[in-house]
Amino acid sequence: MNVPLFDLKSQYPAIGDEIRHAVGRVFDSQQFVLGAEVHALQEEIARYCQTKFAVGCASGSDALLLALMSCGIGESDEVITTPFTFFATAAAVARLGARPVFVDIDERSFNMDHEHVEAAISQRTKAIIAVHLYGQCVDMNPLVEIAAKYGIPIIEDAAQALGAEDRRRRAGSIGTVGCLSFYPSKNLGGVGDGGMLITSDADHAKRLRMLRVHGEGKKYHHDLLGINSRLDELQAAVLRVKLPHLEDWTRARERKAQRYELLFTNDGLREHLRTPYSRSDGRHVFHLFVIRVSANRRDALREHLGAHGVGNGVYYPVPQHLQKCFAYLGYQTGSLPVAESAAAETVALPIYPELTDAQQDYVVSTVAEFFR
Incomplete structure:
Protein backbone atom coordinates (compact mmCIF):
# COMPACT_ATOMS: atom_id res chain seq x y z
CA MET A 1 0.00 0.00 0.00
CA HIS A 245 -16.15 22.68 3.61
CA LEU A 246 -13.35 23.68 6.00
CA GLU A 247 -15.14 22.91 9.25
CA ASP A 248 -16.12 19.43 8.06
CA TRP A 249 -12.56 18.84 6.88
CA THR A 250 -11.18 20.04 10.21
CA ARG A 251 -13.47 17.76 12.18
CA ALA A 252 -12.30 14.89 9.98
CA ARG A 253 -8.68 15.76 10.77
CA GLU A 254 -9.53 15.76 14.48
CA ARG A 255 -11.10 12.31 14.15
CA LYS A 256 -8.05 11.00 12.29
CA ALA A 257 -5.78 12.35 15.04
CA GLN A 258 -7.89 10.69 17.74
CA ARG A 259 -7.81 7.42 15.83
CA TYR A 260 -4.02 7.58 15.55
CA GLU A 261 -3.86 8.04 19.33
CA LEU A 262 -6.00 4.93 19.87
CA LEU A 263 -4.06 2.84 17.36
CA PHE A 264 -0.67 3.77 18.79
CA THR A 265 -1.90 2.91 22.27
CA ASN A 266 -3.41 -0.40 21.20
CA ASP A 267 -0.20 -1.38 19.43
CA GLY A 268 1.87 -0.65 22.56
CA LEU A 269 3.91 2.07 20.90
CA ARG A 270 3.77 4.67 23.68
CA GLU A 271 7.16 3.65 25.02
CA HIS A 272 8.72 4.30 21.61
CA LEU A 273 7.13 7.56 20.50
CA ARG A 274 5.23 10.63 21.61
CA THR A 275 2.09 11.75 19.80
CA PRO A 276 1.01 15.40 19.44
CA TYR A 277 0.13 17.31 22.59
CA SER A 278 -3.19 19.16 22.37
CA ARG A 279 -4.01 21.93 24.83
CA SER A 280 -7.24 21.43 26.77
CA ASP A 281 -8.13 25.13 26.39
CA GLY A 282 -7.57 25.29 22.64
CA ARG A 283 -8.46 23.69 19.34
CA HIS A 284 -5.82 21.84 17.34
CA VAL A 285 -6.67 21.65 13.61
CA PHE A 286 -3.91 19.13 12.79
CA HIS A 287 -2.38 20.64 9.71
CA LEU A 288 0.35 18.12 10.51
CA PHE A 289 0.40 15.05 12.75
CA VAL A 290 3.92 15.09 14.16
CA ILE A 291 5.29 12.30 16.34
CA ARG A 292 8.52 12.35 18.30
CA VAL A 293 11.05 9.54 18.57
CA SER A 294 14.62 9.40 19.89
CA ALA A 295 17.09 11.27 17.68
CA ASN A 296 19.17 8.18 16.96
CA ARG A 297 16.14 6.39 15.47
CA ARG A 298 14.23 9.14 13.64
CA ASP A 299 16.03 8.92 10.32
CA ALA A 300 15.97 5.11 10.34
CA LEU A 301 12.22 5.23 10.97
CA ARG A 302 11.79 7.62 8.04
CA GLU A 303 13.75 5.31 5.79
CA HIS A 304 11.62 2.34 6.90
CA LEU A 305 8.39 4.25 6.28
CA GLY A 306 9.51 5.39 2.86
CA ALA A 307 10.57 1.88 1.87
CA HIS A 308 7.08 0.66 2.72
CA GLY A 309 5.22 3.39 0.86
CA VAL A 310 4.31 5.62 3.81
CA GLY A 311 4.77 9.31 3.10
CA ASN A 312 6.45 11.30 5.85
CA GLY A 313 8.33 14.55 6.37
CA VAL A 314 10.40 16.58 8.79
CA TYR A 315 9.16 20.03 9.76
CA TYR A 316 11.85 21.31 10.27
CA PRO A 317 15.29 19.63 10.14
CA VAL A 318 17.40 22.75 10.76
CA PRO A 319 16.11 25.35 13.24
CA GLN A 320 16.32 28.91 12.01
CA HIS A 321 19.07 30.03 14.37
CA LEU A 322 21.39 27.42 12.80
CA GLN A 323 20.61 28.25 9.17
CA LYS A 324 23.72 29.30 7.26
CA CYS A 325 22.21 32.61 6.18
CA PHE A 326 21.66 33.58 9.83
CA ALA A 327 25.21 32.80 10.97
CA TYR A 328 25.78 36.54 11.42
CA LEU A 329 23.33 36.48 14.35
CA GLY A 330 25.88 34.57 16.39
CA TYR A 331 23.86 31.57 17.53
CA GLN A 332 25.66 28.25 17.99
CA THR A 333 24.62 24.63 18.37
CA GLY A 334 23.30 24.40 21.92
CA SER A 335 21.97 27.96 22.00
CA LEU A 336 18.34 26.81 21.85
CA PRO A 337 18.43 23.16 22.91
CA VAL A 338 14.71 22.38 22.95
CA ALA A 339 14.26 23.51 19.34
CA GLU A 340 17.40 21.64 18.31
CA SER A 341 16.15 18.42 19.89
CA ALA A 342 12.77 18.79 18.19
CA ALA A 343 14.46 19.24 14.83
CA ALA A 344 16.31 15.94 15.34
CA GLU A 345 13.45 13.88 16.77
CA THR A 346 10.21 14.75 14.95
CA VAL A 347 8.52 13.24 11.91
CA ALA A 348 5.14 13.99 10.33
CA LEU A 349 2.78 11.19 9.35
CA PRO A 350 -0.07 11.37 6.80
CA ILE A 351 -3.19 13.20 7.97
CA TYR A 352 -5.93 14.64 5.79
CA PRO A 353 -9.74 14.38 5.76
CA GLU A 354 -9.83 11.68 3.10
CA LEU A 355 -7.31 9.37 4.82
CA THR A 356 -9.03 5.99 5.13
CA ASP A 357 -9.08 3.69 8.14
CA ALA A 358 -7.20 1.11 6.11
CA GLN A 359 -4.50 3.63 5.29
CA GLN A 360 -4.18 4.65 8.95
CA ASP A 361 -4.00 1.02 10.01
CA TYR A 362 -1.19 0.50 7.52
CA VAL A 363 0.73 3.58 8.70
CA VAL A 364 0.58 2.47 12.33
CA SER A 365 1.40 -1.17 11.56
CA THR A 366 4.41 -0.01 9.55
CA VAL A 367 5.60 2.11 12.48
CA ALA A 368 5.02 -0.83 14.85
CA GLU A 369 6.99 -3.15 12.59
CA PHE A 370 9.99 -0.81 12.83
CA PHE A 371 10.04 -0.89 16.64
CA ARG A 372 9.59 -4.65 17.01
Whole structure:
Protein backbone atom coordinates (compact mmCIF):
# COMPACT_ATOMS: atom_id res chain seq x y z
CA MET A 1 0.00 0.00 0.00
CA ASN A 2 1.11 3.57 -0.70
CA VAL A 3 -0.06 6.30 1.67
CA PRO A 4 1.05 9.80 0.60
CA LEU A 5 1.86 12.46 3.16
CA PHE A 6 -0.61 14.77 1.40
CA ASP A 7 -3.24 13.74 -1.14
CA LEU A 8 -4.98 16.61 -2.89
CA LYS A 9 -6.29 14.27 -5.58
CA SER A 10 -8.58 12.58 -3.08
CA GLN A 11 -10.20 15.92 -2.20
CA TYR A 12 -10.90 17.07 -5.72
CA PRO A 13 -13.65 14.72 -7.00
CA ALA A 14 -16.21 15.93 -4.43
CA ILE A 15 -15.69 19.61 -5.30
CA GLY A 16 -14.43 19.46 -8.88
CA ASP A 17 -17.66 20.61 -10.52
CA GLU A 18 -17.96 23.58 -8.14
CA ILE A 19 -14.35 24.58 -8.77
CA ARG A 20 -14.69 24.39 -12.53
CA HIS A 21 -17.84 26.52 -12.34
CA ALA A 22 -16.09 29.10 -10.11
CA VAL A 23 -13.06 29.30 -12.39
CA GLY A 24 -15.35 29.65 -15.40
CA ARG A 25 -17.11 32.51 -13.66
CA VAL A 26 -13.79 34.35 -13.36
CA PHE A 27 -12.95 33.83 -17.02
CA ASP A 28 -16.40 35.03 -18.01
CA SER A 29 -15.86 38.19 -16.00
CA GLN A 30 -12.35 38.77 -17.43
CA GLN A 31 -11.43 40.43 -14.13
CA PHE A 32 -8.40 38.70 -12.67
CA VAL A 33 -6.92 40.90 -9.92
CA LEU A 34 -8.60 42.29 -6.78
CA GLY A 35 -12.12 41.92 -8.08
CA ALA A 36 -15.43 40.66 -6.73
CA GLU A 37 -14.12 37.20 -5.80
CA VAL A 38 -11.27 38.60 -3.69
CA HIS A 39 -13.59 41.11 -2.04
CA ALA A 40 -16.10 38.39 -1.13
CA LEU A 41 -13.39 36.02 0.13
CA GLN A 42 -11.95 38.74 2.33
CA GLU A 43 -15.33 39.23 3.98
CA GLU A 44 -15.82 35.48 4.42
CA ILE A 45 -12.36 34.90 5.89
CA ALA A 46 -12.72 37.84 8.29
CA ARG A 47 -16.02 36.43 9.50
CA TYR A 48 -14.56 32.92 9.88
CA CYS A 49 -11.50 34.21 11.75
CA GLN A 50 -13.47 36.52 14.07
CA THR A 51 -11.84 39.72 12.81
CA LYS A 52 -13.25 42.90 11.32
CA PHE A 53 -11.00 43.02 8.27
CA ALA A 54 -9.11 40.74 5.89
CA VAL A 55 -6.70 41.79 3.16
CA GLY A 56 -5.70 39.35 0.43
CA CYS A 57 -2.11 39.12 -0.79
CA ALA A 58 0.06 36.91 -2.98
CA SER A 59 1.37 34.42 -0.39
CA GLY A 60 1.76 33.64 3.27
CA SER A 61 5.37 34.82 3.03
CA ASP A 62 4.22 38.18 1.70
CA ALA A 63 1.62 38.37 4.46
CA LEU A 64 4.41 38.24 7.04
CA LEU A 65 6.41 40.88 5.19
CA LEU A 66 3.40 43.18 4.83
CA ALA A 67 2.45 42.76 8.50
CA LEU A 68 5.95 43.78 9.57
CA MET A 69 5.89 46.73 7.19
CA SER A 70 2.54 47.84 8.57
CA CYS A 71 4.02 47.72 12.07
CA GLY A 72 6.88 49.98 10.94
CA ILE A 73 9.65 47.39 11.32
CA GLY A 74 12.92 48.49 9.75
CA GLU A 75 16.67 48.80 9.98
CA SER A 76 18.22 47.75 13.31
CA ASP A 77 14.89 46.84 14.92
CA GLU A 78 14.54 43.50 16.70
CA VAL A 79 11.67 41.04 16.34
CA ILE A 80 11.27 38.14 18.75
CA THR A 81 10.13 34.84 17.30
CA THR A 82 10.60 31.08 17.33
CA PRO A 83 13.51 29.22 15.70
CA PHE A 84 11.30 26.19 15.00
CA THR A 85 9.23 27.19 12.00
CA PHE A 86 9.33 27.64 8.24
CA PHE A 87 12.06 29.93 6.96
CA ALA A 88 9.67 32.68 5.78
CA THR A 89 9.00 33.91 9.32
CA ALA A 90 12.53 34.99 10.13
CA ALA A 91 13.35 35.84 6.52
CA ALA A 92 10.64 38.52 6.44
CA VAL A 93 12.26 40.17 9.47
CA ALA A 94 15.75 40.08 7.99
CA ARG A 95 14.55 41.29 4.58
CA LEU A 96 13.50 44.58 6.20
CA GLY A 97 16.93 45.05 7.77
CA ALA A 98 15.69 44.04 11.21
CA ARG A 99 17.19 41.36 13.45
CA PRO A 100 15.38 38.12 14.33
CA VAL A 101 15.75 37.30 18.02
CA PHE A 102 14.99 33.66 18.64
CA VAL A 103 13.61 32.24 21.88
CA ASP A 104 13.34 28.54 22.64
CA ILE A 105 10.17 26.49 22.33
CA ASP A 106 7.86 24.58 24.61
CA GLU A 107 8.83 20.90 24.57
CA ARG A 108 5.26 19.60 24.30
CA SER A 109 3.60 21.93 21.80
CA PHE A 110 6.72 22.94 19.81
CA ASN A 111 5.43 26.52 19.94
CA MET A 112 7.25 29.53 21.33
CA ASP A 113 7.78 29.27 25.10
CA HIS A 114 6.42 32.51 26.54
CA GLU A 115 8.62 32.14 29.61
CA HIS A 116 11.66 33.13 27.53
CA VAL A 117 10.11 36.13 25.78
CA GLU A 118 10.37 38.91 28.34
CA ALA A 119 14.07 38.27 28.93
CA ALA A 120 14.68 38.71 25.19
CA ILE A 121 13.10 42.17 25.02
CA SER A 122 15.46 45.10 24.52
CA GLN A 123 15.11 48.77 23.65
CA ARG A 124 15.22 47.72 19.99
CA THR A 125 12.39 45.19 20.22
CA LYS A 126 9.58 46.35 17.95
CA ALA A 127 7.40 43.24 17.51
CA ILE A 128 6.77 39.63 18.49
CA ILE A 129 5.86 37.01 15.86
CA ALA A 130 3.92 34.14 17.43
CA VAL A 131 3.89 31.12 15.11
CA HIS A 132 1.02 28.68 15.58
CA LEU A 133 2.85 25.55 14.50
CA TYR A 134 1.34 22.36 13.06
CA GLY A 135 -2.22 23.60 13.67
CA GLN A 136 -2.11 24.57 17.36
CA CYS A 137 -2.07 28.07 18.83
CA VAL A 138 0.66 29.49 20.99
CA ASP A 139 -0.50 30.08 24.57
CA MET A 140 -1.39 33.69 23.82
CA ASN A 141 -2.47 35.18 27.14
CA PRO A 142 1.05 35.50 28.60
CA LEU A 143 2.30 36.94 25.30
CA VAL A 144 -0.52 39.47 25.18
CA GLU A 145 0.34 40.58 28.71
CA ILE A 146 4.02 40.98 27.88
CA ALA A 147 3.26 42.83 24.65
CA ALA A 148 0.90 45.22 26.45
CA LYS A 149 3.48 45.85 29.18
CA TYR A 150 6.11 46.95 26.66
CA GLY A 151 3.83 48.42 23.98
CA ILE A 152 4.90 45.84 21.38
CA PRO A 153 2.58 44.55 18.61
CA ILE A 154 2.06 40.82 18.15
CA ILE A 155 1.99 39.40 14.64
CA GLU A 156 0.42 35.95 14.46
CA ASP A 157 1.82 33.57 11.87
CA ALA A 158 -1.26 31.38 11.45
CA ALA A 159 -0.19 29.87 8.12
CA GLN A 160 -0.67 26.35 9.52
CA ALA A 161 -3.51 27.12 11.89
CA LEU A 162 -6.58 28.47 10.10
CA GLY A 163 -9.50 27.67 12.40
CA ALA A 164 -7.34 26.78 15.41
CA GLU A 165 -8.39 28.36 18.69
CA ASP A 166 -6.84 29.66 21.88
CA ARG A 167 -9.50 29.89 24.59
CA ARG A 168 -12.24 30.14 21.92
CA ARG A 169 -10.39 32.90 20.02
CA ARG A 170 -9.49 32.07 16.45
CA ALA A 171 -5.86 31.99 15.35
CA GLY A 172 -4.88 35.34 13.89
CA SER A 173 -7.55 37.32 15.74
CA ILE A 174 -5.71 37.77 19.05
CA GLY A 175 -2.69 39.88 18.15
CA THR A 176 -2.38 43.04 16.08
CA VAL A 177 -2.27 41.33 12.68
CA GLY A 178 -2.64 37.69 11.66
CA CYS A 179 -1.05 36.09 8.60
CA LEU A 180 -2.58 33.23 6.59
CA SER A 181 -1.28 31.04 3.79
CA PHE A 182 -3.35 29.33 1.11
CA TYR A 183 -0.53 27.19 -0.27
CA PRO A 184 -2.15 24.08 -1.82
CA SER A 185 -1.16 21.71 1.00
CA LYS A 186 -2.66 23.89 3.73
CA ASN A 187 -5.96 22.94 5.39
CA LEU A 188 -7.56 25.56 3.14
CA GLY A 189 -5.42 25.48 0.02
CA GLY A 190 -5.68 27.21 -3.31
CA VAL A 191 -4.34 26.18 -6.71
CA GLY A 192 -1.08 28.06 -6.28
CA ASP A 193 0.30 30.65 -3.90
CA GLY A 194 -2.01 32.92 -1.96
CA GLY A 195 -2.20 34.62 1.41
CA MET A 196 -4.23 36.94 3.58
CA LEU A 197 -3.84 39.31 6.50
CA ILE A 198 -6.51 39.56 9.17
CA THR A 199 -6.97 42.28 11.76
CA SER A 200 -9.58 44.21 13.70
CA ASP A 201 -7.49 47.40 13.58
CA ALA A 202 -8.90 49.77 10.96
CA ASP A 203 -5.62 51.68 10.59
CA HIS A 204 -3.64 48.52 9.91
CA ALA A 205 -6.29 47.30 7.46
CA LYS A 206 -6.14 50.56 5.52
CA ARG A 207 -2.34 50.54 5.50
CA LEU A 208 -2.15 46.89 4.40
CA ARG A 209 -4.51 47.53 1.48
CA MET A 210 -2.11 50.26 0.35
CA LEU A 211 1.11 48.35 1.00
CA ARG A 212 0.00 45.40 -1.17
CA VAL A 213 -0.38 47.71 -4.22
CA HIS A 214 2.90 49.62 -4.10
CA GLY A 215 1.63 51.92 -1.34
CA GLU A 216 -1.09 53.49 -3.47
CA GLY A 217 -3.68 55.61 -1.70
CA LYS A 218 -5.38 56.17 -5.03
CA LYS A 219 -4.25 55.12 -8.47
CA TYR A 220 -0.72 56.33 -9.25
CA HIS A 221 -0.56 58.29 -5.97
CA HIS A 222 1.85 56.54 -3.61
CA ASP A 223 1.63 57.51 0.05
CA LEU A 224 3.78 54.59 1.22
CA LEU A 225 6.63 52.48 -0.16
CA GLY A 226 4.83 49.19 -0.71
CA ILE A 227 5.20 46.04 -2.79
CA ASN A 228 3.17 44.23 -5.45
CA SER A 229 1.37 41.43 -3.61
CA ARG A 230 -2.18 40.87 -4.72
CA LEU A 231 -4.40 37.81 -4.38
CA ASP A 232 -5.77 36.98 -7.81
CA GLU A 233 -9.38 36.23 -8.65
CA LEU A 234 -8.79 32.61 -9.67
CA GLN A 235 -7.30 31.76 -6.27
CA ALA A 236 -10.10 33.57 -4.47
CA ALA A 237 -12.80 31.79 -6.49
CA VAL A 238 -11.34 28.36 -5.69
CA LEU A 239 -10.91 29.23 -2.01
CA ARG A 240 -14.52 30.39 -1.81
CA VAL A 241 -15.61 26.94 -3.00
CA LYS A 242 -13.46 25.24 -0.38
CA LEU A 243 -14.11 27.49 2.63
CA PRO A 244 -17.66 26.18 3.34
CA HIS A 245 -16.15 22.68 3.61
CA LEU A 246 -13.35 23.68 6.00
CA GLU A 247 -15.14 22.91 9.25
CA ASP A 248 -16.12 19.43 8.06
CA TRP A 249 -12.56 18.84 6.88
CA THR A 250 -11.18 20.04 10.21
CA ARG A 251 -13.47 17.76 12.18
CA ALA A 252 -12.30 14.89 9.98
CA ARG A 253 -8.68 15.76 10.77
CA GLU A 254 -9.53 15.76 14.48
CA ARG A 255 -11.10 12.31 14.15
CA LYS A 256 -8.05 11.00 12.29
CA ALA A 257 -5.78 12.35 15.04
CA GLN A 258 -7.89 10.69 17.74
CA ARG A 259 -7.81 7.42 15.83
CA TYR A 260 -4.02 7.58 15.55
CA GLU A 261 -3.86 8.04 19.33
CA LEU A 262 -6.00 4.93 19.87
CA LEU A 263 -4.06 2.84 17.36
CA PHE A 264 -0.67 3.77 18.79
CA THR A 265 -1.90 2.91 22.27
CA ASN A 266 -3.41 -0.40 21.20
CA ASP A 267 -0.20 -1.38 19.43
CA GLY A 268 1.87 -0.65 22.56
CA LEU A 269 3.91 2.07 20.90
CA ARG A 270 3.77 4.67 23.68
CA GLU A 271 7.16 3.65 25.02
CA HIS A 272 8.72 4.30 21.61
CA LEU A 273 7.13 7.56 20.50
CA ARG A 274 5.23 10.63 21.61
CA THR A 275 2.09 11.75 19.80
CA PRO A 276 1.01 15.40 19.44
CA TYR A 277 0.13 17.31 22.59
CA SER A 278 -3.19 19.16 22.37
CA ARG A 279 -4.01 21.93 24.83
CA SER A 280 -7.24 21.43 26.77
CA ASP A 281 -8.13 25.13 26.39
CA GLY A 282 -7.57 25.29 22.64
CA ARG A 283 -8.46 23.69 19.34
CA HIS A 284 -5.82 21.84 17.34
CA VAL A 285 -6.67 21.65 13.61
CA PHE A 286 -3.91 19.13 12.79
CA HIS A 287 -2.38 20.64 9.71
CA LEU A 288 0.35 18.12 10.51
CA PHE A 289 0.40 15.05 12.75
CA VAL A 290 3.92 15.09 14.16
CA ILE A 291 5.29 12.30 16.34
CA ARG A 292 8.52 12.35 18.30
CA VAL A 293 11.05 9.54 18.57
CA SER A 294 14.62 9.40 19.89
CA ALA A 295 17.09 11.27 17.68
CA ASN A 296 19.17 8.18 16.96
CA ARG A 297 16.14 6.39 15.47
CA ARG A 298 14.23 9.14 13.64
CA ASP A 299 16.03 8.92 10.32
CA ALA A 300 15.97 5.11 10.34
CA LEU A 301 12.22 5.23 10.97
CA ARG A 302 11.79 7.62 8.04
CA GLU A 303 13.75 5.31 5.79
CA HIS A 304 11.62 2.34 6.90
CA LEU A 305 8.39 4.25 6.28
CA GLY A 306 9.51 5.39 2.86
CA ALA A 307 10.57 1.88 1.87
CA HIS A 308 7.08 0.66 2.72
CA GLY A 309 5.22 3.39 0.86
CA VAL A 310 4.31 5.62 3.81
CA GLY A 311 4.77 9.31 3.10
CA ASN A 312 6.45 11.30 5.85
CA GLY A 313 8.33 14.55 6.37
CA VAL A 314 10.40 16.58 8.79
CA TYR A 315 9.16 20.03 9.76
CA TYR A 316 11.85 21.31 10.27
CA PRO A 317 15.29 19.63 10.14
CA VAL A 318 17.40 22.75 10.76
CA PRO A 319 16.11 25.35 13.24
CA GLN A 320 16.32 28.91 12.01
CA HIS A 321 19.07 30.03 14.37
CA LEU A 322 21.39 27.42 12.80
CA GLN A 323 20.61 28.25 9.17
CA LYS A 324 23.72 29.30 7.26
CA CYS A 325 22.21 32.61 6.18
CA PHE A 326 21.66 33.58 9.83
CA ALA A 327 25.21 32.80 10.97
CA TYR A 328 25.78 36.54 11.42
CA LEU A 329 23.33 36.48 14.35
CA GLY A 330 25.88 34.57 16.39
CA TYR A 331 23.86 31.57 17.53
CA GLN A 332 25.66 28.25 17.99
CA THR A 333 24.62 24.63 18.37
CA GLY A 334 23.30 24.40 21.92
CA SER A 335 21.97 27.96 22.00
CA LEU A 336 18.34 26.81 21.85
CA PRO A 337 18.43 23.16 22.91
CA VAL A 338 14.71 22.38 22.95
CA ALA A 339 14.26 23.51 19.34
CA GLU A 340 17.40 21.64 18.31
CA SER A 341 16.15 18.42 19.89
CA ALA A 342 12.77 18.79 18.19
CA ALA A 343 14.46 19.24 14.83
CA ALA A 344 16.31 15.94 15.34
CA GLU A 345 13.45 13.88 16.77
CA THR A 346 10.21 14.75 14.95
CA VAL A 347 8.52 13.24 11.91
CA ALA A 348 5.14 13.99 10.33
CA LEU A 349 2.78 11.19 9.35
CA PRO A 350 -0.07 11.37 6.80
CA ILE A 351 -3.19 13.20 7.97
CA TYR A 352 -5.93 14.64 5.79
CA PRO A 353 -9.74 14.38 5.76
CA GLU A 354 -9.83 11.68 3.10
CA LEU A 355 -7.31 9.37 4.82
CA THR A 356 -9.03 5.99 5.13
CA ASP A 357 -9.08 3.69 8.14
CA ALA A 358 -7.20 1.11 6.11
CA GLN A 359 -4.50 3.63 5.29
CA GLN A 360 -4.18 4.65 8.95
CA ASP A 361 -4.00 1.02 10.01
CA TYR A 362 -1.19 0.50 7.52
CA VAL A 363 0.73 3.58 8.70
CA VAL A 364 0.58 2.47 12.33
CA SER A 365 1.40 -1.17 11.56
CA THR A 366 4.41 -0.01 9.55
CA VAL A 367 5.60 2.11 12.48
CA ALA A 368 5.02 -0.83 14.85
CA GLU A 369 6.99 -3.15 12.59
CA PHE A 370 9.99 -0.81 12.83
CA PHE A 371 10.04 -0.89 16.64
CA ARG A 372 9.59 -4.65 17.01
